[in-house]
Amino acid sequence: MLHSLMFEPVNPANEKETIKKIENQLNRNFKEHQGKIIRKIQITTLDPFGYNEKDTTVSPQKGIDKIGNALHASTKSFTVRGLLLIKKNKALDSLKILETERLLRQRKFIRRAIIRPEKITNVKDSIDLHVYVLDSWSLDVDGDISTSKGELRLREFNFFGLGHQVTTTYKRDFQDKDEVGFTLGYRARNLYNTFIDAEVLRDVETNQSYRNLASLTRTFYSPYARWAGEISLQQRYYYENFYNSTIDSVILDPLKTKTLNIWGGYAIPIANKNSKEKLPTNLILAARYSKLDYIERPNEQIDSVAYFSNENVALGSIGIRNINYVRDRYIFRNGDIEDIAIGNSYFIHSGIQRNLYQNNFYFGIDLTFSNYYKDFGYLAASTEYGSYFNSGDVSRSVFKFEGTYFSPIFTIGNWYMRQFVKSNVVVGINRKEIIKDRIDLDGDRGIQGFNSQEVYGTRKFVFSFQTQSYVPFSWLGFRMSPFISFDLGFIGEEPRSFFSNDLYSRFGAGFLISNDYFVFDTIKLSFSVYPSIPGQGENIMKFNGNYDNLFNLDNYNYEEPHIVEYR
Known part of the structure; x- marks a missing residue:
């Protein structure tokens, strides 16, 4: 089953068939729980190395995995809860569950997300939900270098597990050693669970x-x-x-x-x-x-x-x-x-x-x-x-x-x-x-x-x-x-x-x-x-x-009233 979850392709041209096949692979069925009252929502976040959100009995065995996880700031449960479209004491809506999973996967610091229904003994009109989130390693170090200049970037996409982003960059002109640039930026995501982002940024090039x-x-x-x-x-x-x-x-x-x-x-x-x-x-x-x-x-x-x-x-x-x-x-x-x-x-x-x-x-x-x-x-x-x-x-x-x-x-x-x-x-x-x-x-x-x-x-x-x-x-x-x-x-x-x-x-x-x-x-x-x-x-x-990808797909991200850009 785990092999099919990772490697078996689906046919997205048939949307209903695709949803059914993926749901079967994920071993869950929301149809029988549609409309039930959500009694409780439990959240489990897993570190990036050696864990599996589909089988929580799996744990890291390699020393390098354990070291990587120890250096990683796990996503806070309240960070995940603030992104949920489903709420406690509300009726279960399977579309909102799928949309919630999409919103979670959209965050760079989350690799995978799955929400499972959990039946309540002797209760037929209510259901519990368990949200499993598998983190990505959220610290990104990269750069550019040429014979004339170099740039080193350090970005943290999940600052202290809050989902906030910190950006720092050091830039150097090799031809003129006095020319130095830098970037400092902070982006607070989903302030007070409102989906509002606040950002401050200063970016200075080597030519000032x-x-x-x-x-x-x-x-x-x-x-x-x-x-x-x-x-x-x-x-x-x-x-x-x-x-x-x-x-x-x-x-x-x-x-x-x-x-x-x-x-x-x-x-x-x-x-x-x-x-x-x-x-x-x-x-x-x-x-x-x-x-x-x-x-x-x-x-x-x-x-x-x-x-x-x-x-x-x-x-x-x-x-x-x-x-x-x-x-x-x-x-x-x-x-x-x-x-x-x-x-x-x-x-x-x-x-x-x-x-x-x-x-x-x-x-x-x-x-x-x-x-x-x-x-x-x-x-x-x-x-x-x-x-x-x-x-x-x-x-x-x-x-x-x-x-x-x-x-x-x-x-x-x-x-x-x-x-x-x-x-x-x-x-x-x-x-x-x-x-x-x-x-x-x-x-x-x-x-x-x-x-x-x-x-x-x-x-x-x-x-x-x-x-x-x-x-x-x-x-x-x-x-x-x-x-x-x-x-x-x-x-x-x-x-x-x-x-x-x-x-x-x-x-x-x-x-x-x-x-x-x-x-x-x-x-x-x-x-x-x-x-x-x-x-x-x-x-x-x-x-x-x-890092360019010419084939980014149109995700229908809304663009404010604008003048068509000529480029």
Whole structure:
């Protein structure tokens, strides 16, 4: 039975079959207890090494496991209790139990969670519940290093078992030994069991650019959440490259900004309010006010179109969010249950942006859809459009489309495999005549590892392809899963037809390094070949090590009223 719990795949294309199979594997049945009054909720938290939440008779036998557990701060019972959607003296709702397990698994410091019903002798109308939580090792140490600079990061995701996050970083410039940077941050999660997070952060780079942040945030963490909002203050000092026509050269100029952001939203259930099979569908109403002030900015010679100007934005949004979750394994982890969001959402964002002493009306839409299809796999698509309107003129328009696909799991010998595909289209219309209002192929929405200051445009198309394996063995919980990948990107401007724009590509292979017990993100090591990178040369070979995952799935995390980002 334990082997099937860890290694037997399920077919998520059939949601009811998937739920039934996983529930059978977990050896529990909530159907016979639906509606019973919850008399007592007991919580057991288990250290990360040598324990099993499905069989509590298992205990660590190895000395290294015992040492690791002794150095680990176990999650407090009240930390877990504050995340429960089920309450004592309330009727048992199996959907809320599954949603509670998902919320627990969503925390980085929790690897697995299971809630079991426990019958009460001679009592038929009540039930006890036992919540088992298996911790992850919550202290994460990582870093980056190159010939020019280095960075060492230390993050604790479960500070003293409270579920709070502490972040510290030390940064060093090897070329100028006097240039040192650091990061100090604290994030208090779920204050007083309200699902409100409070965060303070100071992040200083080696060139002394910095970011200061203070915020209070509550998200629509679940379809059962009725309200969300944020109040945040941010100050930034940073440098940007600008073209100075007077001296015909690119120069580095500083910018300093202050930002205030306030928004609030309310969710109204309009369907599946009392459904025993589906989570509620919500109508969400929200409003937002943000203010951006430039304390230091480029002069008119550099920024002739006033791209960097003070602005006030007042936006409202209305939309429908319909989301459910299916459970599967072998997507981003090896064997552990993963929660995959499926559903659809439709939102309209509209309001006023005021800058340069004029009001610009803004209108935008977001459409998102995802589902599993039997014998085909997971498919998701999202479309965004936004434009400014002023005196009949339409300007700074953006159209974006993003698609994600992964195949059903298939096997080669005793190895599991999946195929991932992602596409990203961005089209800008009537953008400002400044290089900062252009897009490129760099970063996580372009070609991985591609970096060129000579490649930019107003529109692009990127296609990414990755064949991922899942190794059937591990060493001390570490797994190195090989992959091969391919990226293709077009970028250019009007009036050239879309696919006659410049074409760039990458061919790569490597390993995803993960650990079953630790909280750190998957490490991606890859060797890549780039036929051309303008400004660097032809047939460029690079070795990349990072934590980026281009194939993150849309979890329908609600985004406040916003202006479509052009990138």
